[in-house]
Amino acid sequence: MRIAGKGIIDRGQTVGFRFDGRDYTGFDGDTLASALLAGGVRLFGRSFKYHRPRGVVTAGSEEPSALVTVGQGAAQVPNVRATVQEIYANLEARSQNRWPSLSLDVMEVNDLLAPFFSAGFYYKTFMWPRSFWEKLYEPMIRRAAGLGALSGKSNEEVYEKAWAFCDLLVVGSGPAGLIAALAAGRAGASVILAEEDQAMGGRLLAECEEVGGKPGHLWVADVLAELKGLPNVRLMTRTTITGAYDGGTYGALERVGLHVARPPKDLPRECFWRIVAKRAILASGAQERQIAFPMNDRPGVMTAGAVRAYLNRWGVAAGQSVTIFANNDDAHRTARDLAAAGVKVAAVIDVREDAPVAGDWKTYAGAQVVGTSGRLALREITIRTAAGAEEKIATDCLAVSGGWNPTLHLTCHLNGRPTWRDDIAAFVPVPGMVPGLEAVGAANGTMSTAAALAEGLAGAGAALQSLGLKGAKLDLPQAENGGARLQAYWQVPDAKGRAWLDLANDVTTKDVRLAAQEGFRSVEHMKRYTTQGMAPDQGKNSNVAALAVLADATGRGIPETGLTTFRPPYVPVSIAALGAGGQGMGFAPQRFTTSHKAACERGAPMIEAGLWYRPSYFPRPGEATWRQSCDREVALVRNRVGICDVSTLGKIDIQGPDAGRFLDFLYTNTFSTLQPGRVRYGLMLREDGLVMDDGTTARLASDHYLMTTTTAAAGQVMRHLDFVQQAFCPDWKVRAVSVTEQWAQFAIAGPLAHELLNSLLDAPLDDKAFPFLSCGSVRLGGGEARLFRISFSGELGYEIAVPARYGEALYRDLVARAESFGGCAYGMEALNVLRIEKGFITHAEIHGRVTAFDVGLQGMMSQKKDFIGKAASQRPGLLGEAREQLVGLKPLAPEKPIGAGAHLFDPGAAPIRQNDQGYVTSVCWSPTLSTHLGLAFLRNGRARLGQSVRLVDHMRGTDFLCEVTNPVFFDPEGGRARG
Amino acid sequence: MRIPCPLCGPRDRREFYYYGSDDYLNRPGEDAPPEAWDDHLHLRDNPAGLTRDLWYHEQGCAAWIELHRNTVTHEILSARLVAERAGAAGANGASTGTSRKKAAAPAKGTKA
Ligand SMILES: [Zn+2]
DSSP, X not given: OBOTTOSSSOTTSEEEEEETTEEEEEETTOBHHHHHHHTTOOOOEEOTTTOOEEOOOOSSTTOSSOEEEESOGGGOEEEEETTTOBOOTTEEEEOOSOSXXXXXXXXXXXXXXXXXXOTXXXXXXXXXXTTXXXXXXXXXXXXXSOOOOOOOSOOOOOOEEEEEEEEEEEEOOSHHHHHHHHHHHHTTOOEEEEOSSSSSOGGGGTSOOEETTEEHHHHHHHHHHHHHTOTTEEEEOSEEEEEEEGGGEEEEEEESSTTOSSOOTTSOSEEEEEEEEEEEEEOOOEEEOOOBOBTTTSTTEEEHHHHHHHXXXXXXXXXXXXXXXXXXXXXXXXXHHHHHTTOEEEEEEESSTTOOOOSSSOEEETOEEEEEEOSSSOOEEEEEOTTSOEEEEEOSEEEEEOOEEEOOGGGGTTSOOOEEETTTTEEEOOTTSSTTEEEOGGGGTOOSHHHHHHHHHHHHHHHXXXXXXXXXXXXXXXXXXXXXXXXXXXXXXXXXXXXXXETTXXXXXXXXXXXXXXXOOSHHHHHHHXXXXXXXXXXXXXXXXXXXXXXXXXXXXXXXXXXXXOOSOSSOOOHHHHTTTOSGGGGSOOEEOTTHHHHHHTTOOEEEETTEEEEOOOOOTTOOSHHHHHHHHHHHHHHSOEEEEOTTSEEEEEESTTHHHHHHHHBSSOOTTOOTTEEEEEEEEOTTSSEEEEEEEEEEETTEEEEEEOTTTHHHHHHHHHHHHHHHOTTSSOEEEEOTTTEEEEEEESTTHHHHHHHHSSSOOOTTTSOTTBEEEEEETTEEEEEEOOOSSSSSEEEEEEEGGGHHHHHHHHHHHHHHTTOEEOOHHXXXXXXHHXXXXXXXXXXXXXXXXXXXXXXXXXXXXXXXTHHHHTSTTSSSTTSEEEEEEEESSTTSOOOTTOEEEOTTSOOXXXXXXXXXEEEEEETTTTEEEEEEEEETGGGGTTOEEEEEETTTTEEEEEEEEOSOOSOTTOXXXXX | OEEEETTTEEEEGGGOEEEEEXXXXXXXXXXXXXXXXXXXXXXXXXXXXXXXXXXXOTTTTOOEEEEEEETTTOOEEEEEEGGGSTTOOOTTHHHHOOOOOOTTSOOOTTOO
């Protein structure tokens, strides 16, 4: 019910929305909870386990009960707190965990079975038989117990992530936070003030009290007006700080578009921030807690502070005849505010004998609430008076206050433990729990507004001092300075019926006592056994009370019993926000070569090579399978000429007088003796003696080398070069930098390669002056290019490199010329066949467990110098007959395909692990030799050339004999490449 | 976690590649006994508390950095460039490197 003239939201604009298919209206600034309460709705959902009717309990993000589903289709979001969701035109919200409807829920039967559903019932009831768990029990329980559901569809909405940096992060905008932000802002610090709510002000928006001689919310408005004028202050509403991390980093979730009626398509729904702050002030306030009494979960039972918030901020009376149940003075303000607004206060029940009698309503001192009734919402409570008599009081709203817990969660995120304060019966932070973060105000257990203001100002002063900034003058405004007189009180004793602690997970005091009785006395054990505090609210409303009940049941004090650990995130964070940008193809960056577009235009399917995309093959009309295209491309390279983009290989530019010496230390073989204008194949080991990478390195000038790495190891090799240089030879005159992206490089391979090249170059190339393994500068189209005479196909071959901006044009030109010579573009499949026919290794062979000896390159290990990996490569066990050595395999029947990963056995030996002799690494059909081929590692393989081995592929079901051969199947003398 | 790169200033740890203990800097000589190489390659302490380890500013300046930090509190005490550490290899480092275990290094009681 909305009260005329009450509240501070703007009633100029009505907003229509729907809940469970019914139309409602509210105002700008309403949450779903305030608007529905104003519309007389009290039943919001069904509870997790017992399907009990539930209503709104709080007015903030800690809400345990009023969880709804918002939106439809793929954009449907479950478990949205009605107390956080703002209404907007045509908002669609639905209740959860009920069927067929909210008021008639057949699973309500669970409530009657409650005696069987006590703590640990899953473990006890569904233990046996074991096989029933997955098929029967779990699906059944999941259907019956639960909250809202995801749509199961891919969500196409936009989420964002962002970074922010500041001198001072202020968390929370109540009196303490506002004055801290103002003091720091005036002093010139860069400030971020983050507020979870849609509006700044904290409790000052929810209470009737004056600050600086004016109503609290007007003081807030004045401070905000000044803060908005300060360019060094950033105000972030709808932004929850979700976690505190090392080095002054904070996670934050901003609700950017969740309150917008028709958001533009590119407006993010939420943004996940990482805020780096030199200092932080935690002014997150406090959260009110319940008292456990029988049937305290009915819709209409709320926190007293929430009842005041709905009244003072939104102008909504949460009931028509309100009762109050409390253990402290603060809660009596509820009666005062309600009465002043003309709402009937039926009674104030205070557990303390000396409860204040403050107004024109009936106060029961030393009394307790011992029961409630009302099927779908509260109708009546039963109280026990100080004299022990039971009385019934008609009421539709019971405002409960068991005191306030400082919202200290962030201070615990780096493993700090808070301390217990008896006077407020609550845990408070200890300074230094999060380095650089100071808690002030109610978050620090300082409950009066005047004291909170003073502490906020002092906190800002300390932060400014550590930032080296001078504080500006700021006078503390006058404010309420009442003490929060309170008597610790957690549960009503000797009362019949279930008393809830954790409303979100349906945990009662009986469950906690049962856990203690069954030996789960540690608070961490009790939590897991009962699920206390494990629901979406993470026990914000109930952990301390549950702990008190456990302490009572185990005969210990609360500080000794200890608190469970608060971990990030403080509120639920959607995976979509955390992983913003990472959906679908956003999961990994895509790297494209300069020829990508030209290759796609030719219909080439792309294959991923790390982050790169490379063409598999180039289908021509009439070719039905990849094999037909591949076979044709191989044949054309062997007989005419082919073009392949090899830009993805890593290229590292190495310069300086000590460059040759540096390469000698990196490679197993020697590069300082290489003449300028020449290229050499090099092998690189890891320090443990195993092969890291291989590739060619060209000496472009006496102090200038260009190294190539494999595509796969480009990053690893660059890292390695930097490490070796900085760690072992920092004062050598040499520097290395990756130029992979700067150059486009294309292989021209085949007998007609030289002819094609000469058709392209400004001046023809003299074959004799540019023999195999030469490099140099050439001119084409008036520009300069680098030419290397190297071959990964075994044919006469060149690789030509141009600055990347010319890559696409050159590639198109090269392919057109190749076609005019009867050749073609070739892709990764053909490239792979060509290199297997030649026995060239890739990372399929140098997979991290092989040595130079294993791949037959032991001759490349120089005896004359030290190099990385030299000492370790000589270790026993890395050499000799027991090693699996690289060999070629040919099936005795050439048409039998060899499978990669197949294992090798002696002919006649059983194909079991104990008899294993090796394995296959690379396979292909060789159109050149008309047979299937394989490269393999075979125990003592080089001594077994010409023998037969049994090849067994358990996965593909093949089993046949192969001949062991030299791994170089084609042109073993290498005459074709040398020309 | 923020890592204070001596060249770039404090940066998010996602920009860095983690390698491991600074033991990797103490490369035994070519002729060192197998035990020295075994120790260098494979045997590491697992300290709860102060440690020195190596990070590479891969998405930044490409500097290798030696961090002195606390694995329990996550406090970072200091950072310096590997290339500028005291007693760095020098001109003769790579070719005739000898074991340069720091005198201050904790005793490796767990290592055989
Ligand atoms: Zn850097």
